[in-house]
Amino acid sequence: MNRTNQLINLLKVKYPLVQAPMLGVTTPEMVAAVSNEGGLGSLPVGLQSPEKTLDLIRKTKALTDKPFAVNLFAHDMPAIDVAAISAIQDKLVVITNRYGLEHPLVDIEKLQHYSYREQVEILISEHVPVVSFTFGVIDAESIQRLHDAGIVLIGTATSVREAKQLESMGIDLITAQGIEAGGHRGTFFFDEPLPQIGAMSLIPQVVDEVSVPVLAAGGIMDGRTIKAAMILGAAGVQVGSAFLRSNESLSIDNYKQVVHESVDTDTVLTRAFSGRWARGIRNTFHNEVEKLNLDFPAYPLLNDLTVPIRTASQKLNNKEFTTLWAGQSAHLAKLKTSAEIVRELIAEAGWSE
Ligand SMILES: Cc1cc2nc3c(=O)[nH]c(=O)nc-3n(C[C@H](O)[C@H](O)[C@H](O)COP(=O)(O)O)c2cc1C
Numbered sequence: 106m107n108r109t110n111q112l113i114n115l116l117k118v119k120y121p122l123v124q125a126p127m128l129g130v131t132t133p134e135m136v137a138a139v140s141n142e143g144g145l146g147s148l149p150v151g152l153q154s155p156e157k158t159l160d161l162i163r164k165t166k167a168l169t170d171k172p173f174a175v176n177l178f179a180h181d182m183p184a185i186d187v188a189a190i191s192a193i194q195d196k197l198v199v200i201t202n203r204y205g206l207e208h209p210l211v212d213i214e215k216l217q218h219y220s221y222r223e224q225v226e227i228l229i230s231e232h233v234p235v236v237s238f239t240f241g242v243i244d245a246e247s248i249q250r251l252h253d254a255g256i257v258l259i260g261t262a263t264s265v266r267e268a269k270q271l272e273s274m275g276i277d278l279i280t281a282q283g284i285e286a287g288g289h290r291g292t293f294f295f296d297e298p299l300p301q302i303g304a305m306s307l308i309p310q311v312v313d314e315v316s317v318p319v320l321a322a323g324g325i326m327d328g329r330t331i332k333a334a335m336i337l338g339a340a341g342v343q344v345g346s347a348f349l350r351s352n353e354s355l356s357i358d359n360y361k362q363v364v365h366e367s368v369d370t371d372t373v374l375t376r377a378f379s380g381r382w383a384r385g386i387r388n389t390f391h392n393e394v395e396k397l398n399l400d401f402p403a404y405p406l407l408n409d410l411t412v413p414i415r416t417a418s419q420k421l422n423n424k425e426f427t428t429l430w431a432g433q434s435a436h437l438a439k440l441k442t443s444a445e446i447v448r449e450l451i452a453e454a455g456w457s458e
């Protein structure tokens with residue numbers, strides 16, 4: 106069986122097309138629309154409480170009876186150095202004051218402890234068919250429990266070394282995330298410089314080194330890029346930025362507009378919002394935080410500190426103090442329904458014939 110058929114059989118989908126999980130952008134409506142069209146929608150629940158996770162899964166199930174993936178963040182919570190984090194918050198307040206932005210302060214002593222382990226129980230009891238994850242590998246016991254429940258696992262790799270690590274832990278499918286990709290890098294080996302490998306180089310090298318099917322991610326926006334990824338050896342594709350401007354996207358109007366007007370050089374990698382490297386369209390917040398020369402705390406501590414700033418910015422439809430995560434090809438994203446986007450991708454890829 107070729108790798109695409111293997112992937113289709115594993116995921117129980119009609120087409121080898123996965124909508125990338127995009128926390129803050131993806132809605133149950135987007136996930137269901139993609140799955141209903143024969144692709145695999147992915148519901149992001151990284152950093153969400155068990156209650157919210159359950160609610161989102163149930164909302165999605167109410168909209169589709171097709172398989173969809175639920176996406177976790179596979180990191181552990183770091184220890185919190187209250188004094189150091191408070192000092193960073195003080196620096197952020199100077200910025201927001203200067204721009205007259207509302208900034209409710211975070212009580213650092215009460216920062217929530219996220220653990221994907223609590224979510225694993227919900228995924229099992231809700232009989233979720235596919236679980237994907239980023240920011241590392243979930244622990245061996247969780248892998249075993251999810252596999253015992255018949256759940257297919259997809260991990261994210263940004264280098265051959267990470268892909269091999271995922272395969273060695275028994276992960277069923279690997280998303281090879283090129284440097285073009287919007288949002289956070291899935292990188293999880295921190296003993297080497299950040300891998301910055303483009304999809305064109307990453308996909309064939311990962312495909313050569315692992316035996317499980319590989320999903321290509323990063324810069325895939327249309328039939329041309331799908332076909333290129335498949336020629337490079339991908340079994341299927343994972344598409345994110347193409348859905349940024351969809352009707353079902355949570356992104357504020359200004360975000361959709363700036364994505365539309367963006368050019369190839371507008372996105373950059375930044376640690377400004379979360380302490381982890383992520384690709385988005387540069388704005389005032391990036392520039393101001395970069396000037397601070399912060400000693401970035403482990404994820405998600407800076408993320409927690411910037412949530413109120415982003416929320417305030419979004420309320421005002423202000424694009425300067427919120428995340429504008431987008432891939433290098435985001436300019437090609439279309440203002441359509443998610444179902445229309447999927448149908449177009451399938452037709453352009455030549456899969457509907
Ligand atoms: C707005 C946004 C949010 C994202 N959030 C997540 C997430 O929650 N989990 C995840 O695994 N990947 C996340 N990603 C990365 C995507 O899974 C995927 O790698 C990327 O979108 C592919 O590149 P493209 O944007 O060029 O299509 C996000 C990407 C974007 C653009």
